[in-house]
Amino acid sequence: MNALRRWAIALGVLALGRKQRRPRFADRPRIVPPGAPDPRAEWLVLGLLLGAAAAAAGFVVVYSFNHLSHQTQYLGLSLGLAFAFTAAALVVVAKRLVVTEELEEDYPVPGHPTTQEELEQLVAEGGDRFTRKRLLLTGAGAAAGALGAAVFVPALSLGPFLDTDALYETPWRRGRRLVDEHGKPFLLDELERETFYTAYPEGADKEEVGSPLVVVRFEPSELHLPAGRRDWAPGGVVAYSKICTHAGCAVALFRKPTFRPVEPGPALICPCHYSTFDPTRGAKVIFGPAGRPLPQLPLLLDRENGELLAAGNFSGPVGPSWWGVRSKAPRNPS
Amino acid sequence: MGRALESAEESVVIRGLVRFLDERSGTAPFVKKALRYVFPDHWSFLLGEVALYTFVILVGTGIYLTFFFEPSTASTYYAGHYAPLRGHEMSVAYRSAVDLSFKVRAGLLMRQTHHWAADVFVASIVLHMLRVFFTGAFRKPRDLTYYLGLTMLVFALLEGYLGYSLVDDLLSGMGLAIGYSVLMSVPFVGANLALLVWGAPFPGKAEFWSRMYVAHVFLLPILIATLLALHLFLVAARHHTQFRESRRTTEKKVVGIPTFPGYAPRSLGLFFSVAAVLFLLGGLVQINPIWLWGPYHIAQGTNGAQPDWYLGWLIGALRLVPNLDVTIGDYTLVPNAFWGGALFPLLVFMLLYLVPWLDRRATGEYGFRNLLDRPRDAPWRTALGAALFAWVFVIFLAGASDRVFVSFGISYVAQLWIYRVLVFVLPLAALIVTRRFCLALQESERLGQIRKQAEAEARGELPQTEQL
Ligand code: FES
Numbered sequence: 090m091n092a093l094r095r096w097a098i099a100l101g102v103l104a105l106g107r108k109q110r111r112p113r114f115a116d117r118p119r120i121v122p123p124g125a126p127d128p129r130a131e132w133l134v135l136g137l138l139l140g141a142a143a144a145a146a147g148f149v150v151v152y153s154f155n156h157l158s159h160q161t162q163y164l165g166l167s168l169g170l171a172f173a174f175t176a177a178a179l180v181v182v183a184k185r186l187v188v189t190e191e192l193e194e195d196y197p198v199p200g201h202p203t204t205q206e207e208l209e210q211l212v213a214e215g216g217d218r219f220t221r222k223r224l225l226l227t228g229a230g231a232a233a234g235a236l237g238a239a240v241f242v243p244a245l246s247l248g249p250f251l252d253t254d255a256l257y258e259t260p261w262r263r264g265r266r267l268v269d270e271h272g273k274p275f276l277l278d279e280l281e282r283e284t285f286y287t288a289y290p291e292g293a294d295k296e297e298v299g300s301p302l303v304v305v306r307f308e309p310s311e312l313h314l315p316a317g318r319r320d321w322a323p324g325g326v327v328a329y330s331k332i333c334t335h336a337g338c339a340v341a342l343f344r345k346p347t348f349r350p351v352e353p354g355p356a357l358i359c360p361c362h363y364s365t366f367d368p369t370r371g372a373k374v375i376f377g378p379a380g381r382p383l384p385q386l387p388l389l390l391d392r393e394n395g396e397l398l399a400a401g402n403f404s405g406p407v408g409p410s411w412w413g414v415r416s417k418a419p420r421n422p423s
Numbered sequence: 424m425g426r427a428l429e430s431a432e433e434s435v436v437i438r439g440l441v442r443f444l445d446e447r448s449g450t451a452p453f454v455k456k457a458l459r460y461v462f463p464d465h466w467s468f469l470l471g472e473v474a475l476y477t478f479v480i481l482v483g484t485g486i487y488l489t490f491f492f493e494p495s496t497a498s499t500y501y502a503g504h505y506a507p508l509r510g511h512e513m514s515v516a517y518r519s520a521v522d523l524s525f526k527v528r529a530g531l532l533m534r535q536t537h538h539w540a541a542d543v544f545v546a547s548i549v550l551h552m553l554r555v556f557f558t559g560a561f562r563k564p565r566d567l568t569y570y571l572g573l574t575m576l577v578f579a580l581l582e583g584y585l586g587y588s589l590v591d592d593l594l595s596g597m598g599l600a601i602g603y604s605v606l607m608s609v610p611f612v613g614a615n616l617a618l619l620v621w622g623a624p625f626p627g628k629a630e631f632w633s634r635m636y637v638a639h640v641f642l643l644p645i646l647i648a649t650l651l652a653l654h655l656f657l658v659a660a661r662h663h664t665q666f667r668e669s670r671r672t673t674e675k676k677v678v679g680i681p682t683f684p685g686y687a688p689r690s691l692g693l694f695f696s697v698a699a700v701l702f703l704l705g706g707l708v709q710i711n712p713i714w715l716w717g718p719y720h721i722a723q724g725t726n727g728a729q730p731d732w733y734l735g736w737l738i739g740a741l742r743l744v745p746n747l748d749v750t751i752g753d754y755t756l757v758p759n760a761f762w763g764g765a766l767f768p769l770l771v772f773m774l775l776y777l778v779p780w781l782d783r784r785a786t787g788e789y790g791f792r793n794l795l796d797r798p799r800d801a802p803w804r805t806a807l808g809a810a811l812f813a814w815v816f817v818i819f820l821a822g823a824s825d826r827v828f829v830s831f832g833i834s835y836v837a838q839l840w841i842y843r844v845l846v847f848v849l850p851l852a853a854l855i856v857t858r859r860f861c862l863a864l865q866e867s868e869r870l871g872q873i874r875k876q877a878e879a880e881a882r883g884e885l886p887q888t889e890q891l
Pocket of ligand 1: 333334335336337338359360361362363364377378379
């Protein structure tokens with residue numbers, strides 16, 4: 090019992106007792122100027138550190154729960170508070186417990202002229218024995234250039250650098266069926282007028298840039314397609330590439346006029362920068378940054394079962410534009 | 424008795440440590456110098472430190488995320504607890520990011536903290552750069568330091584974009600599509616470069632994901648860390664700049680608080696404050712809820728979602744530019760996305776890189792500058808900076824025009840035209856107003872000094888010359 094009490098007192102003294110600093114370096118001038126102790130600030134720091142410890146322990150506790158609603162919030166709160174308490178403790182230390190000195194120091198010298206000259210001399214003397222410097226430097230340049238190229242060239246394996254033909258390839262060809270995302274064919278009779286559908290080529294990769302289409306059905310009399318596309322829209326159904334020619338987003342919005350006289354015609358709109366295309370006029374750009382119309386896919390009606398098929402490939406390359414984008418027609422991968 | 428013992432023990436530990444290190448590394452003089460290195464004190468000098476500490480948090484949380492994220496576009500079906508996504512087809516990358524958010528304990532905290540930290544990282548770099556610009560801290564001998572910092576900003580933007588893209592949610596897919604298109608739009612080489620980077624036409628080869636991943640978790644962080652080290656080395660080698668605060672602060676002498684004991688607890692306190700803010704944000708304020716966006720499919724798009732703030736200026740530029748393709752007959756030379764997506768940022772960064780050179784040309788000053796200007800001290804520089812800032816800022820605002828339309832009902836088309844006018848008017852206005860304002864400040868300061876002097880003379884005191 091007695092021993093226990095002695096231990097308790099010893100521990101108490103150890104924890105709570107203030108240290109009397111015996112000046113160990115009394116014989117030397119101080120480096121850090123002296124300052125008066127601030128016991129209250131010390132208590133404050135202690136309190137803040139204990140707060141940090143408590144919050145951090147709270148984090149561990151919250152973490153240990155298997156199911157807890159708002160666990161993320163409690164985790165963030167406890168960890169954040171632990172850091173905040175630590176920060177506060179450090180700020181008190183900085184403002185009240187350590188001496189804040191204002192020191193002066195010389196800015197470094199701008200340069201070392203003598204050494205600079207010596208370096209020049211060093212380089213010059215090191216190359217003393219060369220007599221055909223120009224020639225050798227040319228040789229070195231050639232070697233460096235060729236080596237650089239040799240080191241760089243393997244990077245061209247990353248992709249087809251010179252061959253941009255892949256950009257013209259789409260899975261659409263004459264006779265390919267239009268299907269929805271579940272693979273169901275589009276039947277002309279089931280298409281409602283002025284409703285927006287997304288179609289894909291049957292049996293092809295849906296995630297290719299050349300695959301997705303927007304399909305809209307109009308009254309044939311409402312369509313004013315460009316010359317030569319007269320028979321591209323059987324039953325008034327038009328199909329365009331769904332990929333915006335501006336910057337490759339999906340043209341995912343369809344504005345349908347609700348009051349004919351007041352509202353302009355129906356429009357296909359890209360949500361990225363609001364390029365707006367007129368589906369009745371070959372997806373001409375009527376607003377926004379896109380520089381060319383959406384490529385149109387000619388359609389064909391299978392008279393036997395009323396399914397919609399592609400009648401060929403697009404009217405132009407799909408996707409965002411690049412230099413010379415229109416120089417070739419889209420084609421199928423070989 | 425016990426106290427004396429304790430004190431002796433403490434000093435024995437420190438002495439042992441110091442001896443151990445010095446005898447093995449010989450760095451005692453260097454350490455002593457470092458501990459007495461002087462930091463001039465001004466709140467605006469802390470912005471760079473905030474960026475540094477945010478980077479530390481980014482690396483820490485980022486490493487944690489790599490233990491769970493799978494950078495693969497292989498297709499899979501979600502079968503987890505989050506009902507709205509169950510049965511949906513998605514990439515393994517997206518599924519692992521959703522699982523990381525819902526299944527991994529503390530995963531969402533780390534992911535959100537990482538995302539917040541990325542936003543704060545870029546913000547603090549930009550603010551730091553503004554401080555450096557408007558105080559003329561980029562002048563010799565710190566121009567090299569400035570170039571390094573600017574390059575870090577470029578890498579930080581790219582790094583943020585890649586991090587955002589890797590998740591493969593609907594928004595990141597749209598962001599990638601736009602990035603691909605902007606690269607495609609570069610005249611003469613764009614299509615080739617895009618095919619090189621993506622490996623195939625959009626959405627690219629499967630390897631593209633590994634490329635992004637290794638760039639995001641390895642290449643760019645290493646580049647940033649290296650530049651950061653060089654940046655800090657140069658800062659220390661040429662010492663900090665300072666404001667002309669008293670007669671003691673001169674071009675020759677730097678005045679401030681030494682690392683130890685004064686500055687270290689301050690700076691550490693800042694680190695923990697940054698950590699506190701980021702983790703509180705990460706835990707309490709939702710950011711990028713990818714499970715709401717859903718997985719990316721090329722045929723899907725969404726309306727009105729905003730990218731991270733630091734991409735807003737590019738979105739704005741893409742929207743503001745009229746639909747101008749440069750073509751010769753049927754031959755496209757420059758597609759439209761080039762202007763806003765590539766030319767505009769190139770121009771801004773080119774101007775920023777030219778800043779030290781332009782400043783030297785304009786002022787004819789080639790000497791060493793350790794003292795900072797207050798913004799008013801250099802009215803032209805301040806005014807031109809304000810104009811550039813206003814220009815980028817208007818375009819940045821235009822990036823939020825669809826949000827404004829949804830929230831306030833102002834027609835999108837009308838807004839666009841307003842912005843198209845403001846893009847020219849506002850920088851000019853900023854230029855004129857800022858310059859006037861600087862001159863007025865100078866003038867009022869001069870008058871104040873004259874008045875003080877006159878009052879002193881009237882009171883019969885000797886005229887005091889106050890040097891400022
Ligand atoms: S991607 Fe469609 S408008 Fe820009």
